[in-house]
Amino acid sequence: MSRILLKAFLGLLMRVLYRPKVEGAERIAENGPVILAGNHVTFIDSLFLALTVKRAVYFIGKDEYVKGKGLKGRVMAWFFGASGMIPVDRDGGHGGVAALMTGRRVLDEGKVFAIYPEGTRSPDGRLYRGRTGIARLALMTGAPVVPFAMIGTEKVQPSGKGLPRIAPVTVRFGEPLDFSRYEGMDRDRYVLRAVTDEVMSEVMRLSGQEYVDIYATKARRAEAA
Template identity: 45%
Template structure:
């Protein structure tokens, strides 16, 4: 399903929206890698796979995979075909399950995308990164490619049923290597330093104002 959708969706999307994409050469074509992005819209998890030079797995609400009837089956096929993996965000163990899923993907040598902020920014600022991204990078021993997205908050606002044609930019930064760089550093400190380095790289790509605090999930997000 992925090969079918990827042969059709990216060319059409690029023709309609004409996104500005830079730094594609920074994404390794093979091998396990994390793509860590800022998060402005639900559409981010579709935009990155559309423009990336390889398949990128993202997590999506399990609700999208449970619908009934023809619409539900088509929706499930769409999300699975785009490389999405279900996660129950209302489950108290969702955070641990998400990390386990990511490690499974990386263990297969695939690419996994995530948002260190945890949830989308509702005011356009860049929030402090949570250290799960560093945990994955250190545990799997993989590089992290910072990704900066701009414009997707206007592509499909929360109250919009359909995407709008607006300028969107996606920038892939140079991979951040973690293996061997933090030997001897206490694990908690290493995770914090790596995460801050990733967020600094993302900010350099987006020029977003830094909030300096963690972002909290809205009740309806």
């Protein structure tokens, strides 16, 4: 019920303030497991994604978002939970495995799971190399991958800024990608890289971003240094 109320309220507010343009949403199957894989340019991406897809969308988020104390902590925990976020300790030694297994459980239940293959937000608006977790998830579950692109959200909430701004936003979905030809090969690193690169190629085509063939985390470290 909380998810329905939140989506109704924020969906109305979003349509009034931002009037987002949604392209290709009909490419998301009405039932059965679906993986949504796209670019990640700002914190607010997941909110726009959840509010523009008719089906409930689940995604991974840092567990620190729901561990706050007091009234603010409870409100934050309710908000992120109602938004479809599943908290996972991604900073621990087994964070990647926990995220992968969580995604598999969601898909095994026939739901929609969203993932950002870059693994973190882009440090400069460009599209970075995808991590192969998306490929393993697709091959383990057999779920189709629908690539998507968030366009303009970085102007709504620029990095390091406070309150969101009013700016045009487009959420664009591509054709579903079927990787059933690689069934049983989810441990072959060459296959995993090929699948991941195919997904990222589609995301690049949809978003129009410049592609950088290094991991975003490496770019962040280099920038910090």
